[in-house]
Amino acid sequence: MTNTVTARRPEVQYSPVEAPPVALESTQIEPVGPKRLLAFAGRKQAGKDSAADYLHGLKLFRMGIIEDFGMDDDGRLQLPIPGEYSKEEGTPEYYIADFYDLRNPAWLAYLGETVWPHVRKLCLATPLKAMCRNLLNVDHDGLYGTNECKSAGSGFYKLAYEAVAKSKDKKKASSEEGIWVSKELTNRDLMREVALFFTSVYDDVFVDYLIKVYQDEDYTTSLTIIPDVRRPNEIERIKQAGGRVIKLDKKIDEDEHFTEASIDARVYDQSKFDAVIDNSQMSIFDKNKEIADLVTSWGWI
Numbered sequence: 001m002t003n004t005v006t007a008r009r010p011e012v013q014y015s016p017v018e019a020p021p022v023a024l025e026s027t028q029i030e031p032v033g034p035k036r037l038l039a040f041a042g043r044k045q046a047g048k049d050s051a052a053d054y055l056h057g058l059k060l061f062r063m064g065i066i067e068d069f070g071m072d073d074d075g076r077l078q079l080p081i082p083g084e085y086s087k088e089e090g091t092p093e094y095y096i097a098d099f100y101d102l103r104n105p106a107w108l109a110y111l112g113e114t115v116w117p118h119v120r121k122l123c124l125a126t127p128l129k130a131m132c133r134n135l136l137n138v139d140h141d142g143l144y145g146t147n148e149c150k151s152a153g154s155g156f157y158k159l160a161y162e163a164v165a166k167s168k169d170k171k172k173a174s175s176e177e178g179i180w181v182s183k184e185l186t187n188r189d190l191m192r193e194v195a196l197f198f199t200s201v202y203d204d205v206f207v208d209y210l211i212k213v214y215q216d217e218d219y220t221t222s223l224t225i226i227p228d229v230r231r232p233n234e235i236e237r238i239k240q241a242g243g244r245v246i247k248l249d250k251k252i253d254e255d256e257h258f259t260e261a262s263i264d265a266r267v268y269d270q271s272k273f274d275a276v277i278d279n280s281q282m283s284i285f286d287k288n289k290e291i292a293d294l295v296t297s298w299g300w301i
Helices: 048-062 105-115 126-136 140-144 187-201 205-215 232-240 284-297
Strands: 036-041 077-080 094-096 119-121 153-163 178-186 223-229 244-248 275-277
Touching: 036 048, 036 232, 048 077, 048 105, 048 119, 048 223, 048 244, 048 284, 126 140, 126 187, 126 205, 140 187, 153 187, 178 187, 187 205, 205 232, 223 232, 232 244, 244 284, 275 284
Parallel strands: 036 223, 036 244, 119 223, 244 275
Antiparallel strands: 077 094, 153 178
């Protein structure tokens, strides 16, 4: 078995919300080596989460905790169902490893005992999404789902000022240059509005909270991965904490919201990143392999 595994689509698609197909076997092993902090920066849908998930699988595989892993065509990490893996009988069955959905007690226990001592995703948006979920009742898919789910209507509305063209007929011309309209916010827009309120009070509120968690002496995870960096102040704080930041350059649209465009090359010094990977034409597997090779060269995985 080589350290680089091929991507595959599993025969079994399992969500941690459901009952596990078999009992998840925990392996309690003490973390090895110093704490390290790695972050992925880039626009929405740039491949940050799938890169973080891939490194979860690679870390566990290289430590001998799992015998194999894969990624499906949507960039989701696939782990072999315990007890079903057989080299003699061929391809094992897999389930989807969802690190955001912690509602299943068995899955949560497995993460806490077997995965998190070695590698863990900490997201800047976790407190924000918890507020949106608990206070505004946004569903799980609207917060953590696909781009389509996040772009769906939230059921919340905001007044927006829309410019209108002036009439060329002076008799019909109006002194008004626009009108106020009520527009439904998408789930993504709603999260942006909530985040804007808190960052307007204190710009580093989310990144400082995450760094505080990471630097706590009781937090001992060997490799912590932040998969949602999008702003210059977040990059600076992570590097001040001894972390490294990899930027992924994939761009799916022309969204110029400041949370998407503020670290583009035209406005931000790209030398401040530890690496910049242009994955605009890469497959998910090729992007993940390049990242794995880079992080391996650092001795971090």
